[in-house]
Amino acid sequence: MATVASVWASPPTRTPLIENLVSGVDRYNPNNVGILEDYLYHQIRSEEYDCLANLAILKLYQFNPDLYNPDVVINILIKALTSSPFPDFNLCLSLLDERPISQNPDEPDPLPTLLPVLTTLYNLLQQCRFPAFWAMYRSEEAEALRDNYTVECVGFEDAVRGVVIRAVKAAFKRIGKARLESYLDLSGDELAVYVEKLGWTFEVSIGVVAVPPNLDNNPQSTVVQEAIQLPQLTKIIKHAALIA
Template identity: 70%
Template sequence: MTSEWLSPPTRSEIIENLVSGVDRYNPANVSILEDYLYHQLRTGEYDCLANLAILKLYQFNSELYNPDVIINILIKALTTCPLPDFNLCLSLLDERLINTPLEEPDPLPVILPELKTLHNLLYRCRFPAFWDAYRSDELEQLRDNYTVEIVGFENAIRAVAIRAVRTTFTKISSDRLGSYLSLSDDLVQYVKSLGWSIDPSTTVISLPPNPDNQIEATVVQESIKLPQLTKIIAHARS
């Protein structure tokens, strides 16, 4: 997992050289990294370090600032929750960057609080609330101008919910899982694609066992030798 985060197998040699070497701080390379970001949006790939390199270049060179690029980076980072990618991206933003003069109205100050809210809901595993907020009228601009261009965005969010369900449940009702995934008619097919089984009479979904969803009693035994016990008693008396 860590190795794929540091160097995704889909990263090209050109991007690898930019991200790993001193050229990552060369502002002349920002267009290459931005093109790579839009490649990620079109293909569903993800490269956090390359996207962080863009934000670092913006931080050092405010004239490069592009709010649309930042919004897309943050949206991609949402899909990795509960990993710290979203907060890592936020750490490279500051008021000086957001207040950079632009020829057109800057969408970032409006959309950034909305993205923070969505991230908070995902991090707290409040998946039904996430879908309600995401599909609300207030986030119409986010959907119409950004996430609609990101291939597989909603399925990537569902993958976040599935990771949480796998580590928590051995059985879950169809209604509950459907609310987590914002699926109804397609839920049965989606569940089957995961290799999970569903009882047609009760609509209860059974998850395969894994190290995280199995409850096992743990017995802890401590061994104290006589010389150690003698020291403890002597210390207590004193």
């Protein structure tokens, strides 16, 4: 877990320039917001992710409301949506100021409409309600999100499936094919190929997928032995007698 946290804090794909903007005094320089926004769109196109860099954008928007770009905010939230087990989505929400709905018909702000959709999707993922997540994501309510944003986010659906797989690995040794289909929103050959890539075993005859053992789904009992010397035990008894 420590390694995962280290990668989260400092992704290996982060360039020295971005490192300086994230960690140095230039973090609060509004002139650098364009560089950070370009870096976000690089993440959208490349399946990379850098939470701290994206949070720096939101902080700059917070201090400089004139810089606010709703499309950037939505894309940041989309990337944060699949960051489990880290609370990135909520960290992003904490930096969003309340804004009045735009009255300009030529440039309406899409965030007030899409934020409830994104929040619902995030909650469904966190609650491991995966079939409900896919139903919501495929619904008419999320059409604008799909057509205008996630379609541009390379690997978004596979990133969601990565969240699902982490949960399944932690909870199951074997899982029914139909259930796994509903969790991953895959069926037929697509599911078979996906399971094969994971290295899991598809027991076709009984419609079950075997999940390899890991620390979560196959806990091992351990016996802890403490060697206490007689002088130490004597001190403990004497101390207990004094307290009594």
